[in-house]
Amino acid sequence: MIMNETIKTILSRRSVRAYQQEQIKEEELMTILEAGRFSPSGMNRQSWLFTVVQSKEMLKKINEACRNSLLKSGNPAMEERARRSDFSAFYNAPTLIIVSGDKNLMTAQYDCTLALGYMFLAAASLNIGSCWVHGITVMLNSEDGKELKKELGIPEEYQVYSSGAFGYKATEPTCPPKKQLDEIMKIIK
Amino acid sequence: MIMNETIKTILSRRSVRAYQQEQIKEEELMTILEAGRFSPSGMNRQSWLFTVVQSKEMLKKINEACRNSLLKSGNPAMEERARRSDFSAFYNAPTLIIVSGDKNLMTAQYDCTLALGYMFLAAASLNIGSCWVHGITVMLNSEDGKELKKELGIPEEYQVYSSGAFGYKATEPTCPPKKQLDEIMKIIK
Numbered sequence: 001m002i003m004n005e006t007i008k009t010i011l012s013r014r015s016v017r018a019y020q021q022e023q024i025k026e027e028e029l030m031t032i033l034e035a036g037r038f039s040p041s042g043m044n045r046q047s048w049l050f051t052v053v054q055s056k057e058m059l060k061k062i063n064e065a066c067r068n069s070l071l072k073s074g075n076p077a078m079e080e081r082a083r084r085s086d087f088s089a090f091y092n093a094p095t096l097i098i099v100s101g102d103k104n105l106m107t108a109q110y111d112c113t114l115a116l117g118y119m120f121l122a123a124a125s126l127n128i129g130s131c132w133v134h135g136i137t138v139m140l141n142s143e144d145g146k147e148l149k150k151e152l153g154i155p156e157e158y159q160v161y162s163s164g165a166f167g168y169k170a171t172e173p174t175c176p177p178k179k180q181l182d183e184i185m186k187i188i189k
Numbered sequence: 190m191i192m193n194e195t196i197k198t199i200l201s202r203r204s205v206r207a208y209q210q211e212q213i214k215e216e217e218l219m220t221i222l223e224a225g226r227f228s229p230s231g232m233n234r235q236s237w238l239f240t241v242v243q244s245k246e247m248l249k250k251i252n253e254a255c256r257n258s259l260l261k262s263g264n265p266a267m268e269e270r271a272r273r274s275d276f277s278a279f280y281n282a283p284t285l286i287i288v289s290g291d292k293n294l295m296t297a298q299y300d301c302t303l304a305l306g307y308m309f310l311a312a313a314s315l316n317i318g319s320c321w322v323h324g325i326t327v328m329l330n331s332e333d334g335k336e337l338k339k340e341l342g343i344p345e346e347y348q349v350y351s352s353g354a355f356g357y358k359a360t361e362p363t364c365p366p367k368k369q370l371d372e373i374m375k376i377i378k
Contacts, residue, residue, distance in 0.1 A: 005194030006314035044365045050374040113302040125195035176233045185239040
């Protein structure tokens, strides 16, 4: 295998589920957003919106909405998690980036997924942790999340496709078990 | 903005639509696949299959199937493109990577999109071009593509979510027009 800085970033990035409370620097945030801006999109439409939430009040509001959403999920494990007093849907990360896109476009989910994925790698290259937070996406697209989505300034015709937590790592995560390449690939020569 | 090798790779990668016929090296292919293997997946399930096609015969077969699919699309511009004798659904790239995932999993589309996106960046870091090819995905998931999907060894319960062309660039692509960051972001502090 060939190694360079980009490959090293890709192979060493882990999902981070414990964050420091110190906010990431403005310059770091802008660099992460630039990575999303330069990710590819179907027909180069770039029909996306990157909503960054750093306000403590808004983070709390989002967390409570996620809690309520989980409490109604019908999944006992999820409900138990949501009842905990220290529940955080996004691991207490100080920054959330919510990526929404025009729901009328066939490529919106792909575009928004790639944008957040590229932001994850940019963050990793700056030693900033990140994690996909599907619960925020689900909550904001639900009937109950409608008001909050509006409050966040996400247009009605936009759907949330990907949401991520960002911040300095509180601990260094280990690598989860990975399948070997020959289990997941097939080459037709 | 902060600059490093990873950020440079992300910002400078362009979708490549003209390829050399020389095949990429085995070591380069393996490095690209490793990047996909290390991309994050929902609950770390890694329920994906990376199907690499380099056989000229199979590439031709896939191209003809894409051509037939476009000829039936009902879209006049697409049909005209498909009628051209030099039609190539994947810009004559020598390598295709088709990413499929377990269609019963809620996160499959996200997982497969991230995997291909990370492969794009690994390729870019090796100066190898790549392009998303949605037509292959659409064709292989259609009724008409069923037999070919089987021939490619993609399990029936798997759906194709992302397909990409890879190869050495024949020309250096220019940057398409990009929206400014302030048009696509909103920060709530």
